[in-house]
Amino acid sequence: MSEYRYVGRKRRTKEDRRFITGLGRYVADVTLPGMSHVALVLSPHPAARIGAIDTAAALALPGVQAVVTGAEIARHTNPILHGLALPGVRWYPLAVGQVRYVGEWVVAVVAASRHIAEDAAELVRVDYEPMAWVGDPEAALAPGAPLVHPDHGSNLFYRRTFVWGDVAGDFAKAHHRLASKVYWGRSATVPIETFGVVANWNRGNDLLDVWASIQMPKYPDQMAHCLRLPLNAIRVHYDVDVGGSYGVKRGIKHSVLVGYLARKLLMPVRLIEDRLENMVGGDMHGPDRRFDVTLAFDADGLIRSMKMRALDDIGCYPGRSPLQLAKPVGAIVGPYRIQSVEYEAVAVATNKTSQVAVRGFGQAPTNYAIETAIDRVAAHLGMDRLAVRRRNFIQSHEFPYRIPSGTDYDSGDYDAVLTKTVARAKLEALIARRDALRAEGRLAGIGFATCLEPSGGNGAFEPLFNPANDTTTWMESCQVKVDALGGVTATIATSTAGQGHQTLVATVTGEELGFDPDCIRVVHADSLQALPGNSPVASRMAIMLGGAAAGAARQIKERVLAIAAHNLQRPVDRLVYREGAVFDLDNELRTLNWAELVRIAHRKYHQMPPGMEPGLQASYVWEVPKGGTMPTADGRVQMYPCYSFECHIALVEIDRGTGQVAIRDWFMGHDCGTVINPDIVHGMSYGGIAHGIGAALYEEFAYDENGQLVAGSFVDYLLPSVHEIPEIALVDHCTPSPLTPMGQKGSGESGYLGAPAAVASAVNDALSPLGITIDRLPMHPSRIEQALADKRADMGEREGP
C-alpha cells in the first residue's frame, strides 16, 4: 500500500462538478456592460503589398465603433516579442505594409455586436499588390527565394549544428550506418474552444483588466511590453476556465489588439475567434518538420552515435516555434544509451500561418524520428524491434544518467515498464493474431514506441538558442492560508485548461496537512495578486505547482509546531504534527488541536512565540529543480528535470481498398513517478494517445499550390471521433523522481509523445510484406491507398503481359 492517504488514490476531482452542470466560466461567458465585439479582415493572399484601405463604408454602418489598420497599431504598440534576435522581423497583430500569409489579420472592426462587426468587415476594401511567395521550406532556403520578411534578408531564422561527444570516432567504429528521412506534417492540438480574450480599460485606476483563454508563460509581461504599459497596469484574471489548449492557446496578438482597442475606445472589447479565424490565422499550427537521421550501430544492435538534421517550417512569424527545435535537446537520445550526437536544427520562414507551441514542444516529432530510425536498424539487422530497444536502454542502476547534450535524466526503469507492458499485451498472442490476419490476406501490423516525456519545464531552451536571453528562472508558486476558523485556502498563479490544478493542489496540501482535500479551497489569483509563476506548460504542474503547494503546506506545519512548542513548553523535536493537531511524543495527553492552534495564531498574540507573524499563512516560490544554469559554449545544458517514460504496443489493420487504418488494440506502459490523481493522469494519457493518432493518421493543415489553407474547417481538418480511437489499456509503473517532494514527474504530454511513432511503426509493419514504407505523417487513408495502388501498378508492370 502507498504511504499516502490522498495522493495516488482514486478521488473525484474538484473541478468536474461545475463542468457537468454547465457552470464552467469560459472567456465567452464573460460579459461586461457595453461590451463591443471584434471581427477581422483576413488576407486572401500568401504575400502582397497593402495599398489603400477604404474603411468608409464599414464606418458608416450603424453600430460600428472603430475600424483599425496595421498602420495605426504599429504607431501605438511595440512589436510582439519572439524568441530569437531577428532584425527586420516585426510582428504586429495586424499586417503592416504587406501581408505574409493567407489569413493574416489586416483590419479589425469593432462594433456593438459580432454580427455587425462581421457585416462591416465585408465592407472594408483593401488594395493588394500580390508578391512572390514561398510555401516550401527547402525552396525558401534556395538562393533567390522570395523573402517572407524582406527586411530580414533571409528566410533562415535559425541554424546551428551541435556536436556532443566523439561523433566522428563513434561513426568510424560502428559496423553499420543507416540513414532515414521522415516528415512530420503540420497539425496542432486544435482545442474545441477557439481562442478568446476580453479586455476593459479601468479608467478610475489606470488598469487594463484582461480575461483570456490563455496558457502562456509571461503573458502579462508581453502585453505590458507591447502596449507600453507598466506590468502592474495589467490585471489578467486567471479564474477563466480554458476550453482546452495543450500548448496552443498563446493568443498574444489577439490580446495586444484587444487591449489596444479597449484602451483606445474606453469600452470593454471582446474577440472570440470563429473557427475559420482560428484555423487560418490564429497562429496555432504546430511543427512541420523534416528529419534526416543517421544511426551508427554494431551488428548486435548497439547504437553508438546519431546524426539528426531537423528542418522546421515555422511559417511567417517565429513566436516560440524555433525554440521547439531546442527543447528536444534535453531528450535527444530518447531512452537510449547513445554516446554521441550531432544535431542540426534549422528553422525556416515560409508564407504560412505562424507555428506555435504544441503539446510536447517539439518532442513528439523528434521521438517519431528516433523511433522510426530504431525500427529501421532492427529491419536492417533482422533483429526484433524490441530487442534493439532493450539492447540500448539506459539501465535502472545508471541514474542519474547524463546524456551527451548535458542533461541528467533523473530516474527510470525502462526495461521493467516494457516487460510489464509486453506481458499485459500478451505480445506473443498479439503477434499470432497479426500473423493469422496476414494469413487471411489482410494487412496487419504491430507498432512499438519507447520514449521519454521531459517534464517540469524550465526555459533552458531559450538561452540555448538565443544567447541574448539569460533567463534561467522558471519558478512556480503557491500561497496557503488558514483562516480564523481553521479553513484552508490555496491560491495559485495560473489559469487551468483541464489539467485539474485545483485537485492537484488540494490533494498535495491535504496530504501534507492531513486534511481531506475536499475541504481545501483552491482559487486562482489574478496576475497582480499572484506570486511569480510560469503557467502550466511543459508538463510542469504536478512537479512545480505540486512542489510549491507542498512547500507552503510544510511551512504551515512548521509554524503550527512552533506555536505548539511555545504553548506546551516543549522542544519542537519532541512534538509531532498529525491531521491538524500537535502531540507531545513524551505524553500523548499533552496536545493542542487545530482549533486551538488557529485561535492562537489569529486571536491570541499573547500566546504567540515572540516575533512570529500573526495569522497562519505561507507562500512558497519554487525554482525548477536542477534549474538555474546557463548552457555551455558547445550547447550542453540541463533541460527539464524529470523524465517520464512511456512505451506503446499497437495492433492495426489496413483496409486494402481504402487505405483506412483501423486500430485493433493499444497498450501503453507509463512511468511518471508518483501519481497524484490517477484519473487525471490516465485521462491525459488517453487524450494524448488520441492526439497522437490524429497527428499520425488524419490531421493536416494542408496548403494548396496557391498558398491557400485547404483545411480550415472540421470537415477538412479531420479530428478523430470515438470511432477512430480504440479502447486503450494503460499499464502503470512508478519509479519516483528523487527531485520532487512526493516523487512525482510530469504527465501532461504523455501518450502524444509516443503514439504517432507507434502508429507509424504499426502501419509500416503492416505494409512490410509488400515492401512499402511510408515515411510521412499523417498517413492519410488516401496516402496509404496511393502507395498500395502504386505497388500494384509496379507489380503489374514487372509481371508483364
Place this chain on the structure above:
Amino acid sequence: MNRQAVRLTVNGKPWHGEVPTRLTLVDCLREEVGLTGTHVGCEHGVCGACSVLLDGEPVRSCLMFAVQADGRAITTVEGLAAPDGALSPLQDAFWECHALQCGYCTPGMLIAAHALIARNPAPSDGDIREALAGNLCRCTGYQQIVDAVRLARRRMGEVPP
C-alpha cells in the same frame, strides 16, 4: 435588422423574447436566455459542443436559428439535473469516471448520452460509441466518457432495493 418574436420552453420554463432572425439558437440560449452551459465549438455542425435536446432529440444549436425553434421545448446541460440540484445518473457517472478535462465539450457529450439513454436504457458498447460519435473531444480520447456511460447504464439497470 429583422427581428422576430420567439417563444421557447427552456429546461421546463417558458421564455419569450424578440430576437434578430439571423440569431442562431446557440447564441440565443447563451446571450438572450442567459444559459452559457451550451458551448460554441465549430459553428458548422461538426463538433457537437452546442448540442441541446429539441423536443427530446439531440440537435446542433449552431445549425439552426432561434426563430426556427419557436414553440419548441429545449433542454440544455443546465436542465439535466433534478430540480433539487441532484445530479442525473449520467452527470454523476461523468464525475465519478472523470469523463472530461477542460469541460468544453462536456455539455454536448452529456446531451448526446442523455438522448441515447432516453431511447435505449440498455445500450451496448457499440451503441454508446455510435451515440457519441457526433461529438468531438480533444482532452479525453473518449475512454473515460465511454466508461462513464457504461457506469450509468449499469447503475440505472440495477434494481433498487
